[in-house]
Amino acid sequence: MYLNGQDSTSLVNDTAEKKARSFLPHHMKVQFAGGIGFLAIGAGYTHLKKKVDTDLYFGYVPEKIGGDEIFSLALKSTYSPWTLGKPKRYTFYPFSTGAFINYTFGSQFWIIEPDRYPDSYYGFPTSLRIGIFVGGRVRYQLKNKKVKGVGLYYEVGTNDLELISYIQNPEYLSPLKIINLSFGIKADF
Amino acid sequence: MASKLKELCDLFMNMPYKNAIYKFCSGFNVKILLVFAFLLVVGCDLFEYSPYQIVLADDEKNLTEKNLQKIYLQTPDDTVRIILMGDTQRFYDDVDDFVKKANTLENIDFVLHAGDISDFGLAQEFKWVHHIMRKLEVPYLTVVGNHDLITNGPKVYREMFGDFNYSMIYGGIKFIFVNTNSREYDFDGTVPDLNWLEAQLSGDDFDRAVIVAHIPPFDNDFDTEKELAFSGLLRNSGKVDLSLHGHLHSFSESEPYNDGITYFITTAQKKRGFALITLWEGGKRIERIEF
Numbered sequence: 001m002y003l004n005g006q007d008s009t010s011l012v013n014d015t016a017e018k019k020a021r022s023f024l025p026h027h028m029k030v031q032f033a034g035g036i037g038f039l040a041i042g043a044g045y046t047h048l049k050k051k052v053d054t055d056l057y058f059g060y061v062p063e064k065i066g067g068d069e070i071f072s073l074a075l076k077s078t079y080s081p082w083t084l085g086k087p088k089r090y091t092f093y094p095f096s097t098g099a100f101i102n103y104t105f106g107s108q109f110w111i112i113e114p115d116r117y118p119d120s121y122y123g124f125p126t127s128l129r130i131g132i133f134v135g136g137r138v139r140y141q142l143k144n145k146k147v148k149g150v151g152l153y154y155e156v157g158t159n160d161l162e163l164i165s166y167i168q169n170p171e172y173l174s175p176l177k178i179i180n181l182s183f184g185i186k187a188d189f
Numbered sequence: 190m191a192s193k194l195k196e197l198c199d200l201f202m203n204m205p206y207k208n209a210i211y212k213f214c215s216g217f218n219v220k221i222l223l224v225f226a227f228l229l230v231v232g233c234d235l236f237e238y239s240p241y242q243i244v245l246a247d248d249e250k251n252l253t254e255k256n257l258q259k260i261y262l263q264t265p266d267d268t269v270r271i272i273l274m275g276d277t278q279r280f281y282d283d284v285d286d287f288v289k290k291a292n293t294l295e296n297i298d299f300v301l302h303a304g305d306i307s308d309f310g311l312a313q314e315f316k317w318v319h320h321i322m323r324k325l326e327v328p329y330l331t332v333v334g335n336h337d338l339i340t341n342g343p344k345v346y347r348e349m350f351g352d353f354n355y356s357m358i359y360g361g362i363k364f365i366f367v368n369t370n371s372r373e374y375d376f377d378g379t380v381p382d383l384n385w386l387e388a389q390l391s392g393d394d395f396d397r398a399v400i401v402a403h404i405p406p407f408d409n410d411f412d413t414e415k416e417l418a419f420s421g422l423l424r425n426s427g428k429v430d431l432s433l434h435g436h437l438h439s440f441s442e443s444e445p446y447n448d449g450i451t452y453f454i455t456t457a458q459k460k461r462g463f464a465l466i467t468l469w470e471g472g473k474r475i476e477r478i479e480f
Contacts, residue, residue, distance in 0.1 A: 180235060
């Protein structure tokens with residue numbers, strides 16, 4: 001098999017570009033609330049037949065809004081198994097569900113208990129919280145090569161501590177007392 | 190980068206759903222919608238920005254001061270009857286039952302919460318406990334517990350309740366609330382604040398004093414280097430005959446320093462118990478009540 005110089009170079013460039021492109025995030029998101037920031041900006045990949053989004057968010061809560069200035073990182077997966085009808089310009093994903101793990105920065109939080117405590121004094125890492133949610137999404141197909149689509153999503157969720165609290169206190173607490181609402185936008189490339 | 194951002198913004202601005210949103214809004218009574226949204230946001234804490242956020246309503250702030258004002262308006266008779274409970278932590282159903290039981294008791298002057306209001310120092314936990322405790326027919330006062338001092342707990346406690354160390358004179362008795370959670374400060378010598386305690390005990394505007402602190406001095410979460418100094422201050426004041434605590438999650442009553450001062454520990458709400466304490470001149474009675 002013969003490849004002339006030009007072809008082989010372009011082939012190499014192509015592969016390199018493809019490789020580089022596959023590391024680029026497939027989409028970006030901006031989320032309001034949902035326990036991961038007043039505003040959280042995220043980027044991630046779509047995988048498993050485009051049914052799962054996995055994103056890393058950086059979240060920020062200003063002191064004026066949240067009572068304390070809070071920075072956090074969240075790793076979140078969202079599974080959207082169905083679309084309503086065939087995807088057209090608008091695609092509706094009526095049901096999504098997923099989970100995230102949220103790391104809160106700050107010296108008052110820990111993963112491993114500080115030395116001042118005997119073993120397993122509190123017994124839980126305060127800087128890590130797990131959240132679960134259900135929601136939905138709509139996507140609008142764009143005629144743009146760089147941004148192929150934009151979408152809106154909403155989620156209703158809770159975190160591990162509030163869920164445990166509800167399970168242990170079904171009389172006083174109710175689902176309404178432990179859930180919270182969030183919204184986000186997504187742009188896919 | 191800037192031009193790309195602008196491109197993206199333009200794309201959003203030219204979206205057809207802008208019209209859809211406009212139609213949707215004009216179709217409804219927007220005012221009703223806004224009021225409804227406001228109620229959802231304010232009423233149900235609909236949005237959570239972080240589990241560690243501190244977003245409080247006005248009636249969730251400065252509660253120690255507010256409850257002290259209420260207590261000062263009461264006129265004490267020659268017998269002071271108080272409820273001592275504590276360690277509410279994650280046991281809201283039990284706290285709810287406690288309040289129902291407490292409200293059936295008569296002639297209670299106020300309720301003392303011996304600390305560990307919350308479990309993880311979350312504002313949400315403090316709020317849930319307060320929402321239950323505010324159904325009490327009498328005011329309640331708290332002292333800070335070790336669980337209230339983790340994560341953002343210190344900030345939440347200060348904003349919701351107030352100072353970690355404070356006192357009140359009621360019916361001639363000085364109730365002294367003191368932070369004894371030494372381990373949370375890595376036993377750095379600042380907690381408990383013995384200088385403050387000494388000053389509190391040295392006044393002459395009261396003849397009797399009762400200590401309220403989460404961790405009792407003989408527990409190993411209390412700074413052992415300060416244990417004898419603490420109990421010595423109580424004894425040497427000549428005014429303290431009772432020291433009230435929580436933390437250990439079971440009832441106990443003892444005189445560990447053989448100095449006539451009773452150290453009483455109340456049980457946790459999980460164990461569904463509290464103490465009814467009656468104080469009169471020269472005497473006291475402590476009853477353990479289960480619910």
